[in-house]
Amino acid sequence: MARQIPPLSAVRVFEAAARHLNFTRAAEELAMTQAAVSYQIRMIEDRLGASLFVRSGRRVSLSPAGQRLAPQISAAFDLLDEAFAKVRESESGVLTISAAPGIAASWLGPRLARFQMKKPDIAIRLLATGDLADFSHDGVDVAIRIGRGEWPGLRAVEMFPADYTPMCSPAYVERMGPFDDPARLLDVLRLNSDDVWWRAWFTQLGVPIPDDLTQKSLHVDSQVIEGMAAIAGEGVAMLTPRFWPYELETGRLVQLFPHIGAGSSFWLVCPEHRYGSAKVKAFREWLLSEVAAS
Structure with a gap:
């Protein structure tokens, strides 16, 4: 019939x-x-x-x-x-990951070789982009997003807090310091001063926010470039400490204040129907083990 x-x-x-x-x-x-x-x-x-x-x-x-x-x-x-x-999965051993340039270059990218060694049958394609993945059209299997884990139709697994704090080079401190009060940062060049993290950080510390907050600013398109500009002495960047451990340990970057802002997290997300996929499951389990060890 x-x-x-x-x-x-x-x-x-x-x-x-x-x-x-x-x-x-x-x-x-x-x-x-x-x-x-x-x-x-x-x-x-x-x-x-x-x-x-x-x-x-x-x-x-x-x-x-x-x-x-x-x-x-x-x-x-x-x-x-x-x-x-x-x-498609049975025909393709490629896992396509979408992530913002900051976490892709500073945290995920340097670790992917370990996943390849553990799962040599799964090839990785990493898309470093600030655009949200369109799972229906972009061919993306999983993505890493910042937020509160609430995306309709997607399964989200929390990785770690999306924390942030101002950093700069020692040379910049010597040239423009001292930075003994958070309000002092209003007087110097801030990288991406229109970033919501700047406003949130100042608010958390009770610093009155002026109308011209974005005036003293150098605008770049990713946290990676922000960090490199800060290392070069171009200004103060609002960065995620987890992404810059080597630079902090070696003194190439200085964390100016002990306060670390937070409020959202990094999440591994994928469509509900792909959550149980073998390659997605393998990547998720490996990723969470890396998070626990970091």
């Missing part, structure tokens, strides 16, 4: 529209026009004899029928994604 379901292409459009509650965003995700999205939705509604969305101006919400259908359709696509992922 033939399956009594609408065309899969139309069902895929409904799933995207229900997830975004926005036809324009669904169209962008699927590389379609908004008119094409509306047409596919109407096709399903005509076959069901029921409206799936309630339209109010530019806003849409799920109708009672849409609310019943959406979670089941989403779960069905998750099963399809998992099935195809398992086939």
